[in-house]
Amino acid sequence: MAPLSEFELIRQFFSTLSAGRSDVVEGVGDDAALVDAGSGELLAACVDTLTEDVHFPADAPAEAVGHKALAVNLSDLAAMAARPTWALLALTLPQPDSAWLAGFSAGFRALAESSGVALIGGDTTRGPRRSVSVTLLGRVAADKVLRRRGARPGDRIFVSGTVGDAAAGLRLWQAGERHRAGAVGELLARLHYPTPRLALGAALGGLASAAIDVSDGLAADLGHILAASGVGARIEIERLPLSAALRQLFPLAEARQLALTGGDDYELCFTVPPSQEVRLRQAAARCGTAVTAIGVVEEAAGLRLVDGAGQALVLPQGGYQHFPAGPQP
Amino acid sequence: MAPLSEFELIRQFFSTLSAGRSDVVEGVGDDAALVDAGSGELLAACVDTLTEDVHFPADAPAEAVGHKALAVNLSDLAAMAARPTWALLALTLPQPDSAWLAGFSAGFRALAESSGVALIGGDTTRGPRRSVSVTLLGRVAADKVLRRRGARPGDRIFVSGTVGDAAAGLRLWQAGERHRAGAVGELLARLHYPTPRLALGAALGGLASAAIDVSDGLAADLGHILAASGVGARIEIERLPLSAALRQLFPLAEARQLALTGGDDYELCFTVPPSQEVRLRQAAARCGTAVTAIGVVEEAAGLRLVDGAGQALVLPQGGYQHFPAGPQP
Structure with a gap:
């Protein structure tokens, strides 16, 4: 979730603010x-x-906002192999709106209950536009933690589920599509009700060498793994897992671009040493979550895209942008 | 911080969202x-x-916003007798603004370092107006926790420091006052750079019967203690601790009204059984924080104000409102 260049701004001003605490791992x-x-x-x-x-x-449906506000945080914890436990909710609303709040809380509640998260604190304030900030806490054994750094040359790169669906759903929504059934409904559901991969994330602990959740787009998020690990990668675009709904409604080239650069899928992208690949596939099967090998980690920095014949491709310009309103910074 | 009736809205929709967790105390x-x-x-x-x-x-100075965003949360932990440890920062900005961020982070950093808080996470997003949401974590021994409930008839009511200063500072700021020196400067500093009472809060653990921090105004916040404890109280308005700066710049009646209904002071209001009063005064002296007995807890519900002769007074209407912008809901 980084329209304002979270990584640069936050790092520039706040990264060293440890106050001398030795308990920050x-x-x-x-x-x-x-x-x-x-x-x-x-x-x-x-x-x-x-x-x-x-x-x-x-x-957007209020239920979807409630679901998604928690889901994006659950996805972050999944990418660390952590079990979510407690949440705090900071809600900003232009005015008290019981109908919207009822829907929002229903969406939030259903996902909280199914993922075992208690809401322990909150703050409600007035502001010009609705805004929801969720802080999520969880627990993870120190030897099971997944980090972005840790990918090594030769590791296989996997992604869970299918990618590009949420970005396709956003295009459909912005074009006025509201069908709940069929391929349109499936892509809109992927936009509004993403499924955090908690069970898979927990299963990857101690098995994957690096992991991240796909919020900004597969290429961008894999790029964070590569940068943090000091490596590069090669992705075979014909291996990108595309949903039937996405292929039905979008030309293949566009579907692949959405899969590479679209955000908000909240799948997990992770790297696995070849020696762990059998265990990985067994673990994914136990979780009931599809995982697809899409490429390999290489020593040379950068992300290279190749087609089925090994021919190099150029990554489409203009990565994922969050739903735009007014001029982008 | 409750312009939108945090208590009612959040409780109505979210209070029972425990997901069956037995670890929520x-x-x-x-x-x-x-x-x-x-x-x-x-x-x-x-x-x-x-x-x-x-x-x-x-x-407002960016440094002050950074300071205050952390201070209001430190004050909440102080009111629970907890030691702050880790913070997460969700920052919404209309555009990336390095100058503002430099000031904001300097204010945040100075208070974080002096209070031993590490910034461990953050999210920066774009929005129509600056908004800062801080989640603060801390630790407290189970037998030292301060809660709002627990006040008993006969307990003495105390408040730390002086009250009304921040509300007076807001009036001065809104009237265009920008002096940094003298009485004006003191009241503006109380508005922009509140001092969370962490040492006093920690010392009150196991000693006070109930505590809250004064964010919405002394009468309103004491009211939360009384409601949570199922009791009432009598306050002697002549005992309200008023700063020299407040008395210098405002007529006595207005100063007392600000002290009762003004918010944002971030002092602690707490109740102490008579048997603990000597220990309390010793603890406060060790902390270097003034505490003033302002009244007594009574069985009959409600908050009664009396003058020095014991004559009943009426609480001024119109409690504290946060800095208004546009129509209030």
Whole structure:
């Protein structure tokens, strides 16, 4: 979730703000922070904000906003192999709106209950536009943590589920599509009700060498793994997992571009040493989550795209942008 | 921080969202939540949002916004007797603004370092108005926790420092006052750079019967203690601790009204059994924080104001409102 260049701004001004604490195991810069709270396991913590007209359309169903505000954070913890436990909710609304709140809380509640998360705190304030900031806490054993760094040349690159669906759903929504059934309905559901890959993330702990959740787009997020690990990668675009709905409604080239650069899928992208590939496939099968090998980690920096014949392709310009409202910075 | 009736809205829609977790010791409804993270101590967590033109003037110094965004959360933990440890920052900005961010981070950093808080996570998003949401975590021994409930008839009511200063400072700021020196400067500093009472809060653990921090105004916040405890109180308005600066710049009646209904002072209001009063005064002296007995807890519900002769007074109408922008809901 980085329209304002979160990585640069936050790092520039805040990355060294440790106040001398030795219990900070992982600070700003991965999917979630890790601290040693003295319980034997690490405490994982992340925060993500969804703002109306930036991260969700103003006419998005309130239930979807409630679901998604929690889901994006669950996805961050999944990418660290952490089990979510407690959430805090900071809600900004232009005015008290019981109908919207009822829908929002229903969406939030259903996902919280199914993922075992208690809402323990909140703050409601007035502001010009709806905005939802969720802080999520969780727990993870120190030896199971997934990080962005850790990918090594030769590791296979995987992605869960299918990618590009949420970005396709956003295009459909912006074009006025509201069907709940069929391929349109499937892509809109992927936009509004993403499924955080908690079980898969937990299963990847101690098995994957690096992981991230796909929020900004597969190429961008894999790029974070590569940069953090000091490596490069080659992706075979014909291996990108595309849903039947996406292939039905979009030409193949466009579907692949959406898969590479579209955001908001909240799948997991991760790297696995060849020696762990059998265990990975068994673990994914136990979770009931499809995983697809899409490429390989290489020593040379950068992300290379190749077709089925090994021919180099150029990554389409203009990565994922969050739902735009007014001029982009 | 409750312009939107946080208490009613959040409770109506979210209070029972426990997902069956037995490790939630205190959920929504006190100054901070408490969970059992398995470390022997409880984990305390709170979140507060400051929105431009609602909680701070658009022309407030960026340093002050950074300071205050953390201070209001430190104050919540102080009111639970918790030691702050880790913070997450969700920042919404209309555009990337390095100068503002430099000031904001300097203010945030200085207070974080002096209070031993590490910034472990963040999210930066674009939105129509600056908004800062800080989640703060801390730790507290289970037998030292301060809650809002627990006040008993006969307990003495205390407040730390002086009250009314921040509300007076807001009036001065809105009237265009920008002096940094003298009485004006002192009141503006109380508005922009509140001092969370962390040492006093920690010292009150196991000693005070109930506590809250003064964010919405002394009468309103004491009212939360009384409601949570099922009791009432009598306050002697001549005992309200007023700063020399407040008395110098405002008539006595107005100063007292500000002290009762003005918000944003971030002092602690707490109740102490008579048997603990000597220990309390010793603890406060060790902290170097003035505390003033302002009244007594009584059985009959409601808050009664009396003058020095014991004559009843009427609480001024129109409690504290956050810095207004546009029509209030």
